[in-house]
Amino acid sequence: ELRGVVALDGPSGTGKSTVARRLASALGASYLDTGAMYRAVTLAVLRAGVDPADAAEVTRVSTAAELVIGTDPHQPTVELDGQDVAAEIRDQPVTLAVSAVSAVPEVRAQLVEQQRRIVARAVDAGSGIVVEGRDIGTVVVPDAGLKVYLTASAEARAERRARQDAAAGRATTVAATRADVERRDTLDATRAVSPARPAADAVEVDTTALDIAGVLGELLTLVDQRG
């Protein structure tokens, strides 16, 4: 069992990213956003003009892409081929295509290998790491000391997502966001390779009625008990 490694999985709109960063910061640990990695590869696919459903072409682009991801919870960075893409990977075209790209087995194999190297480095350095995604507890770090699966009602998740989009200046409605959130969840949960699901030994935390501080408090308690 890997002490100091927290696997934080769950669908979008559960507050996962914010909570993961704050938890890492509170623990003095590193932070890894694996969704940002799938998004960056998706951006590379779109820039190359490749169809996200063409697995062979997607694999070719993914293999050639140079992806550098920072692990400082105060300033997470994502670089694609030497360029900062942190903002662009949150835009609508990437969000629409990412589930297709992340369903390609070779893309997952490449990124999981990179993710495991980053986790190993943090463990070796003794800093600990909070890793967020969809398959962290099931595939990437199955021996993580603590596995948490965040959930929330579809309504609550769509509202949070819409608020984030509005704050970032992206035009959407709650209804459109809800449709997108549900579409992406279904694709992520039903893909053949590493479908998004809780690990058998993950602690499920329902965030529907909790604010960020409330979720963070629950996670800190869990880390104290068994992290």
Ligand code: C5P
């Ligand atoms: O977490 P975020 O919403 O940014 O993730 C974007 C997409 O990346 C997800 O909808 C999913 O398709 C993919 N993903 C994944 N495995 C992970 C993290 C993200 O397949 N560990």
